[in-house]
Amino acid sequence: MLRASLAAVFAVFAIGAAHADPVSHFTLPNGLEAVVIEDHRAPVVVQMVWYRTGSADEVRGKSGIAHFLEHLMFKGTDTMAAGELSKTVSANGGSDNAFTSYDYTAYYQRIAADRLELVMKMEADRMRHLKLSPDDWTTERDVILEERAQRIDSDPGALFNEQMRAAQFLNSPYGTPIIGWRQEMEGLTRDDALAWYHRYYAPNNAVLVVAGDVTPDQVRALAEQYYGPLAPSQDIPPRARPQEPPQLAARHLDFSDDRVAQPYLTRTYLAPERNPGDQKQAAALTVLSAILGGNAQTSVLSRKLVFDKGDAIYVSTGYDGMSIDRTTFGISMMPAPDVSLPDAEKALDAALAEFLKEGIDPAQFERIRAQIRAGQIYEKDNTQGLAQRYGEALASGFSIADVQAWPDVLMSVSEADVMAAAQELLVPARAVTGYVERGKAGGEPALPEAPNAQEVAQ
Amino acid sequence: MLRASLAAVFAVFAIGAAHADPVSHFTLPNGLEAVVIEDHRAPVVVQMVWYRTGSADEVRGKSGIAHFLEHLMFKGTDTMAAGELSKTVSANGGSDNAFTSYDYTAYYQRIAADRLELVMKMEADRMRHLKLSPDDWTTERDVILEERAQRIDSDPGALFNEQMRAAQFLNSPYGTPIIGWRQEMEGLTRDDALAWYHRYYAPNNAVLVVAGDVTPDQVRALAEQYYGPLAPSQDIPPRARPQEPPQLAARHLDFSDDRVAQPYLTRTYLAPERNPGDQKQAAALTVLSAILGGNAQTSVLSRKLVFDKGDAIYVSTGYDGMSIDRTTFGISMMPAPDVSLPDAEKALDAALAEFLKEGIDPAQFERIRAQIRAGQIYEKDNTQGLAQRYGEALASGFSIADVQAWPDVLMSVSEADVMAAAQELLVPARAVTGYVERGKAGGEPALPEAPNAQEVAQ
Numbered sequence: 072m073l074r075a076s077l078a079a080v081f082a083v084f085a086i087g088a089a090h091a092d093p094v095s096h097f098t099l100p101n102g103l104e105a106v107v108i109e110d111h112r113a114p115v116v117v118q119m120v121w122y123r124t125g126s127a128d129e130v131r132g133k134s135g136i137a138h139f140l141e142h143l144m145f146k147g148t149d150t151m152a153a154g155e156l157s158k159t160v161s162a163n164g165g166s167d168n169a170f171t172s173y174d175y176t177a178y179y180q181r182i183a184a185d186r187l188e189l190v191m192k193m194e195a196d197r198m199r200h201l202k203l204s205p206d207d208w209t210t211e212r213d214v215i216l217e218e219r220a221q222r223i224d225s226d227p228g229a230l231f232n233e234q235m236r237a238a239q240f241l242n243s244p245y246g247t248p249i250i251g252w253r254q255e256m257e258g259l260t261r262d263d264a265l266a267w268y269h270r271y272y273a274p275n276n277a278v279l280v281v282a283g284d285v286t287p288d289q290v291r292a293l294a295e296q297y298y299g300p301l302a303p304s305q306d307i308p309p310r311a312r313p314q315e316p317p318q319l320a321a322r323h324l325d326f327s328d329d330r331v332a333q334p335y336l337t338r339t340y341l342a343p344e345r346n347p348g349d350q351k352q353a354a355a356l357t358v359l360s361a362i363l364g365g366n367a368q369t370s371v372l373s374r375k376l377v378f379d380k381g382d383a384i385y386v387s388t389g390y391d392g393m394s395i396d397r398t399t400f401g402i403s404m405m406p407a408p409d410v411s412l413p414d415a416e417k418a419l420d421a422a423l424a425e426f427l428k429e430g431i432d433p434a435q436f437e438r439i440r441a442q443i444r445a446g447q448i449y450e451k452d453n454t455q456g457l458a459q460r461y462g463e464a465l466a467s468g469f470s471i472a473d474v475q476a477w478p479d480v481l482m483s484v485s486e487a488d489v490m491a492a493a494q495e496l497l498v499p500a501r502a503v504t505g506y507v508e509r510g511k512a513g514g515e516p517a518l519p520e521a522p523n524a525q526e527v528a529q
Numbered sequence: 530m531l532r533a534s535l536a537a538v539f540a541v542f543a544i545g546a547a548h549a550d551p552v553s554h555f556t557l558p559n560g561l562e563a564v565v566i567e568d569h570r571a572p573v574v575v576q577m578v579w580y581r582t583g584s585a586d587e588v589r590g591k592s593g594i595a596h597f598l599e600h601l602m603f604k605g606t607d608t609m610a611a612g613e614l615s616k617t618v619s620a621n622g623g624s625d626n627a628f629t630s631y632d633y634t635a636y637y638q639r640i641a642a643d644r645l646e647l648v649m650k651m652e653a654d655r656m657r658h659l660k661l662s663p664d665d666w667t668t669e670r671d672v673i674l675e676e677r678a679q680r681i682d683s684d685p686g687a688l689f690n691e692q693m694r695a696a697q698f699l700n701s702p703y704g705t706p707i708i709g710w711r712q713e714m715e716g717l718t719r720d721d722a723l724a725w726y727h728r729y730y731a732p733n734n735a736v737l738v739v740a741g742d743v744t745p746d747q748v749r750a751l752a753e754q755y756y757g758p759l760a761p762s763q764d765i766p767p768r769a770r771p772q773e774p775p776q777l778a779a780r781h782l783d784f785s786d787d788r789v790a791q792p793y794l795t796r797t798y799l800a801p802e803r804n805p806g807d808q809k810q811a812a813a814l815t816v817l818s819a820i821l822g823g824n825a826q827t828s829v830l831s832r833k834l835v836f837d838k839g840d841a842i843y844v845s846t847g848y849d850g851m852s853i854d855r856t857t858f859g860i861s862m863m864p865a866p867d868v869s870l871p872d873a874e875k876a877l878d879a880a881l882a883e884f885l886k887e888g889i890d891p892a893q894f895e896r897i898r899a900q901i902r903a904g905q906i907y908e909k910d911n912t913q914g915l916a917q918r919y920g921e922a923l924a925s926g927f928s929i930a931d932v933q934a935w936p937d938v939l940m941s942v943s944e945a946d947v948m949a950a951a952q953e954l955l956v957p958a959r960a961v962t963g964y965v966e967r968g969k970a971g972g973e974p975a976l977p978e979a980p981n982a983q984e985v986a987q
Contacts, residue, residue, distance in 0.1 A: 131589040131702065132771035234699070234778040241695035242710055244589065252700055252774040313590035316710040319970070320692040320963065323781035327958075500785075505778065512777070 094461065095287040096471050099294060101303045102275025106461045106471070107290045108282035110454040116187045116283035117458050119179040120194050121466035123278070124271035126251075127173040127244040127312055127395070135215065135251020138171040139259050140267045142211050144178065145169075148200040153207065156193045163189065173245055174395050175466035181455075184284035188293055195297035198277065201268055208261040216257065219250050227328035231337075231507050236399075238322050239339050239503045242313045243396055273304035278465040282458035310468070312396055315341065321499040327510030334508045335405040336412050338419065341501040342400040345392035347469045353392030354480045355492035356400060361439045362431060362489065364388030364402060369435065372402070375422040382410050382418040395467055400496055412506040423497055431486045440482065447478045550915060553745040554929050557752060559761045560733025564919045564929070565748045566740035568912040574645045574741035575916050577637040578652050579924035581736070582729035584709075585631040585702040585770055585853070593673065593709020596629040597717050598725045600669050602636065603627075606658040611665065614651045621647065631703055632853050633924035639913075642742035646751055653755035656735065659726055666719040674715065677708050685786035689795075689965050694857075696780050697797050697961045700771045701854055731762035736923040740916035768926070770854055773799065779957040785968030792966045793863040794870050796877065799959040800858040803850035803935075805927045811850030812938045813950035814858060819897045820889060820947065822846030822860060827893065830860070833880040840868050840876040853925055858954055870964040881955055889944045898940065905936045 093109045126137045147153040160167040165182030167190075180190040223229040233248050240246030250256070279298065281290045318341055345353035364372045364387045376383040385405040392398065406415035450456055464474045551567045584595045605611040618625040623640030625648075638648040681687040691706050698704030708714070737756065739748045776799055803811035822830045822845045834841040843863040850856065864873035908914055922932045 131700070132769070134700075134771075230777055233774075234776075237699035237774075238696055238778075238780060241692070242589070242592075242705065242713075247700070252772075254772050254774065311590070313592075314710075314712050316691075316695075316712065318692075319688055320696075320782040320784040322696060323783075324778040325781075325957070326778040499783070 094457070094471065094475075097287070097291055099274065099299055101299065101301055102273075103277055103279055103294065103298050103301075104465055105279040105281070105290065105294050106458075106465065107285065107287040108280070108454055108457050108461065109286065110282060111284050114184045114284045115181060116184040116281060116285055117179060117181045117455055118187065118190050118194060119177055119280040119282075119458055119462050120198070121175050121177045121278040121280065121462040122271055123175060123276050123307075123310070123466050123468075124267075125172050125174045125176055126247065126249040128271070128308075128310065129244060129247070131244075131247075132255060133259065133263055134247045135249075135256040136259055136263050136267050137176055138250055139212065139215055139256070140264045141169050141171045141176050141178075142215055143203055143208060143264050143268075144197055144201060146204075146207070146211075147202050148196045149202060150196060150200075151193060153204075156197065159193065160190060165190070171249055173249060175463065177462060177466070187281065187285060187289075188297075191293050191297045195301060198272055198274065198298070199301045201272070203261050203265060205261065208264065212256070212259060215250065216253070219253055219256065223248070223250060224253075227326075227330045227507065230328070231324075231326045231505060234324055234326060235337060235339060235503055235505050238324055238505075239341060239399060241316055241318060243315050244312055245394075245396060245398070270304075271307065273307065274298055274301045275303035276307050278462055280458045280462040280465075282454045310395060315397055318501040322503040324503065324505035325508070326505055327508050328512050329509060331507055331509040333405060334412055334506070335403060336416055336419075336504060336506050337404075338402045338416075338502055338504045339399040340401075340496050340498070342390060342398050342496055343392070344394040344396060344398045345469070345473075347473050350392075350473065350477060350480045351484070351488070352492055354477070354484045355488040356390050356392060356496065357481060358439060358443070358484045359489050359493050359496070360388045360390040360400065361442070362435065363426070365439070365442075369438070371426050371435075372404075372419070372422055375425065376404065376418055380418065381407055382415055383407060386419075393463055393467055393469075412508065416504060416506075427490070427493060427497065430490055433486070436486055436489075443478075443481055447481075550909065550933065552915070552919065552929065552933075555745070555749055557732065557757055559757065559759055560731075561735055561737055561752065561756050561759075562923055563737040563739070563748065563752050564916075564923065565743065565745040566738070566912060566915050566919065567744065568740060569742050572642045572742045573639060574642040574739060574743055575637060575639045575913055576645065576648050576652060577635055577738040577740075577916055577920050578656070579633050579635040579736040579738065579920040580729055581633060581734045581765075581768070581924050581926075582725075583630050583632045583634055584705065584707040586729070586766075586768065587702060587705070589702075589705075590713060591717065591721055592705045593707075593714040594717055594721050594725050595634055596708055597670065597673055597714070598722045599627050599629045599634050599636075600673055601661055601666060601722050601726075602655055602659060604662075604665070604669075605660050606654045607660060608654060608658075609651060611662075614655065617651065618648060623648070629707055631707060633921065635920060635924070645739065645743060645747075646755075649751050649755045653759060656730055656732065656756070657759045659730070661719055661723060663719065666722065670714070670717060673708065674711070677711055677714065681706070681708060682711075685784075685788045685965065688786070689782075689784045689963060692782055692784060693795060693797060693961055693963050696782055696963075697799060697857060699774055699776060701773050702770055703852075703854060703856070728762075729765065731765065732756055732759045733761035734765050736920055738916045738920040738923075740912045768853055773855055776959040780961040782961065782963035783966075784963055785966050786970050787967060789965055789967040791863060792870055792964070793861060794874055794877075794962060794964050795862075796860045796874075796960055796962045797857040798859075798954050798956070800848060800856050800954055801850070802852040802854060802856045803927070803931075805931050808850075808931065808935060808938045809942070809946070810950055812935070813942045813946040814848050814850060814954065815939060816897060816901070816942045817947050817951050817954070818846045818848040818858065819900070820893065821884070823897070823900075827896070829884050829893075830862075830877070830880055833883065834862065834876055838876065839865055840873055841865060844877075851921055851925055851927075870966065874962060874964075885948070885951060885955065888948055891944070894944055894947075901936075901939055905939075 095107045098104050124137060129136055145157060157167055160180050160182060163182055163186050165180055167180040169178040182190055237246045279294060342356060343352050362371055364370045367373055372386045376386050383404050384407055387403050389401040404415055404419055406412060461474055553565045556562050582595060587594055603615060615625055618638050618640060621640055621644050623638055625638040627636040640648055695704045737752060800814060801810050820829055822828045825831055830844045834844050841862050841864050845861050847859040862873055862877055864870060919932055
């Protein structure tokens, strides 16, 4: 064990230096952190502003407010009319959008490099000077309700995922959907949105990422000019969210919906997250996910469940440790046509138990390491991907050093680390298993119908 | 239907008048509601003060604060030393205590009738003048943590119930335990407690109930003297708690613990609550509970599961509609020694389906009605029970008229009402079924143990 740790330490330094991203970093006096990623291959630039707030910062009963405010950020300011930002970007040949997650909310524009000043001026403007007229915010609430109708309510898989997460998290706000519960979205107001905006939207709660055909000096000069004058906020609450209590009972969900085409099952385990300065266990889980279900041909679960025994036609795993609080490690499995969901689950449990007993095939482990290394090299060419990675990490409380150490932490993971992480992860009492089947939708009575009430009444 | 409704209306007036409780009611100018229940059979009196706040009013992350403050209310005021209230009650031959629930927190003393003034003076004093020294509140936090250790953590049934409620409620604070999640209790502070106290403890958020050997005039005079001078609060938040989203997936829990003596299963359904002015459906569910599982010999589930088929050795149901938001209807079943929990669950589902098809046996229905009526008559003799009922109801937003109408609403329930309520209730997607078994405790790995990590490591 000692030798492995020392090797890892050396690896961090050696590989870290050899593969450094073309990244620079500065912080303005008002607290705005900025990351610049140079890429002069094409005359384009991406500006992203990431706020360190997301749906998991919402108070109970106001779900959806982070995402609602994201929509309202496209209204005007003192100097911009409602919709003007997007219209201007578009008129200049660019594109823009925004997204909300549990831990952050981000806004971005992709545009010709010589228009960076234009988008920075507008982005800085709406960071502190959003104006919501008392009239038109209800229209935007209708928009998010319609978005929920389209993305969630009309998609059985999305509805099922909501019910799964609500069962997985007993206390953490990660159990609440980012878009919000409909009945709470319906009650969100302009006052809620403005309170959210004033609480969280400030330079000292934001990360600016500029990637593309620019130099750090150019970005710093523009950032000082446009973001520099913005006042920081003194009242940003700490991100101390409600934590999970001990999870003591294995949970199972039965979800039926007439619109389901093909039955499948999903298993999620409560899983540790990446932590600033302490990324090893998350790295082991990342490798575990690659080993168990990362590849449709060669992964352990594909081999055991699809090819050896034919119980499944497809199996995959998912784990993303970039999370402030505990997250999930997921497994999805589509059984073969003649295999019932309970039999598929038994086969899955048997395969996991076998894996825990057999350990890792050294040849597969080497293949995974080679893939990870190759992925890291390819990723360097993806400037927008790098911008995304740095923005997400810094908005989630990580440092540049954490991001840069991650590839080496990943490569330092040993087979023993992976098995120890698997052993700690695969605890039934911290897991939820859900069956998705075609059938009468949930919420409708599924028991035999009672005779007409008048027949039994006297 | 029309005839039944009219009959019910007449019943309310007729029975209501004949069986009126010896209750009077007044409200002080500062908003304190008071109920007096005369009972001159013995020279004792009970004073209860009910606050319209409970654990379901807590914000996420501060679970346990309602109950913590309840404990701290036995500290001192400007004129009472810590512990003096209880000591004084005891020295005068009385007893006192307090309890916290989801929707209310209540304090009471039982004492000789001529000492009412003494306890009222002290209770009024701590309503507005609690003093928490900066030193001794941590001791009381240790006390509630120890209470949790004894009542919950060392009782597998209590731990299981916590996990069940957390799975039943996807969004409502009813899914959080009253005593709190341990990791949040550990972080509760004096400031949290004082904020809670100042937010909720005021005469216009309280109900005074005095029952026993007193007259309404005596109580009013004393209440005016002691509670009358207390200032009302202007900032009591409305009791608008987060509501449940649609529950779309039947849930199942497997809970194992070495300390379980006998396996059993519990099923809870999300159920409508009693509402002020609208108690009919809750009355039908109350009757349904009596019919299905109210009596170990004659109830429908006992007959079907214990006597006819021998699948169970015991089955019971529970429903209490006195709740501000949606509540649960529960069924517990202890299978016969040779019946597995899954087989017991199948038998339960078959019995419920049969019941929905067969309807209610008219003879049983009449027996239940006779029992309800007898229960109502006996209850009148239980003064402390009446005090409890009025206090709970008024603290939960009901009126005196609601409480007094309840027996007649119950008697007006028809067999058709019960069957309609059962049909609406027994929806699998709104239910959680939990198995409790002896075995490895939840949270421990239950999969086969992996070989020593060094064996698989390279």
